[in-house]
């Protein structure tokens with residue numbers, strides 16, 4: 019089956035240019051001009067006026083299966099990713115049971131393979147059931163196909179446990195991917211501790227609960243040589259710790275989520291669980307430091323932390339609702355509209371942070387349009403405004419603070435290995 023994506027504005031080698039992309043056997047066979055005149059194809063996809071991007075790569079999603087399928091399944095979560103323009107996703111291991119043994123990981127991989135609408139890789143846990151201090155069999159889990167190790171949802175509380183995990187991960191050449199949170203510094207908070215939490219009378223989480231653990235962990239990464247990746251960095255002080263660690267040559271990378279770039283605690287004007295996530299939205303100063311961190315290379319990439327919950331759970335007050343918001347279906351359009359249209363980021367930068375950079379940091383064969391690469395391609399409409407609506411989500415989760423926003427950057431079509439994973443309704 020040969021397909022040709024014709025006349026799109028293609029992002030190739032860091033430049034936008036009108037090109038045709040010839041797809042054969044699931045791969046990009048050729049990128050050039052007037053390719054249809056040269057090669058007979060089975061189908062032509064007209065991309066005139068559309069932006070043709072490498073498929074996006076999200077190294078942080080929660081798909082809830084097995085265990086919490088009322089919130090999401092592998093099928094719905096991966097379809098949501100395809101709808102958002104993602105063609106490769108890394109699933110976090112906070113499912114029930116957690117993939118903390120080779121047997122459980124293999125079952126998880128089989129489920130992903132069966133139901134995944136996009137390419138999927140799977141995190142294994144760092145410790146048994148993501149809690150306590152009993153390390154998993156890292157070598158066994160690597161052999162069984164683990165992508166990396168993470169206890170996401172919780173920090174590893176004991177330094178010695180993290181130290182041993184990093185020692186083994188370094189030997190295995192695997193990344194330790196950390197949700198950094200010192201539980202002794204969160205004080206049962208539900209939002210960022212600051213003026214806004216005081217005004218609303220809601221218990222606050224000091225941002226040092228993140229920074230203190232990242233400071234500990236970069237020291238452990240320096241001592242062990244492990245690749246230490248920090249999830250969803252949220253505070254200015256944490257960015258500064260990572261900046262200093264990188265300057266000192268520590269093997270550390272990190273991600274920021276769209277909501278921490280787009281929102282701050284000042285956007286929380288009432289008790290609204292759609293704005294409750296972990297780590298919480300920081301101060302406006304934190305938000306600006308995250309943008310600076312991306313622009314100066316301290317922050318390597320953008321990952322959504324797509325965290326679906328049921329409508330009923332998120333209808334509760336901030337005191338009761340679970341932490342987390344969805345992100346797969348809103349990330350590109352929100353970031354494009356708020357940062358590229360306003361001139362703060364270039365489109366090339368944004369796509370680098372959402373595709374090539376995550377792929378490169380984690381050694382994934384993805385993130386770039388080039389001959390020989392898998393035909394993971396997205397067509398975005400950058401000119402027709404649309405409104406983000408819950409009814410359009412393919413995720414089971416509707417817990418997005420971006421519902422109702424008028425944006426640009428609608429996904430028209432997502433191809434995964436040359437096959438349609440998402441096509442927009444006319």
Ligand SMILES: NC(=O)N[C@@H](CC(=O)O)C(=O)O
Nearest residue numbers: 080170171295296325341342
């Ligand atoms: N981010 C969140 O607020 N929640 C995530 C867990 C996590 O990423 O820490 C979840 O699984 O719901």
Ligand SMILES: [Zn+2]
Nearest residue numbers: 170171197249
């Ligand atoms: Zn987390």
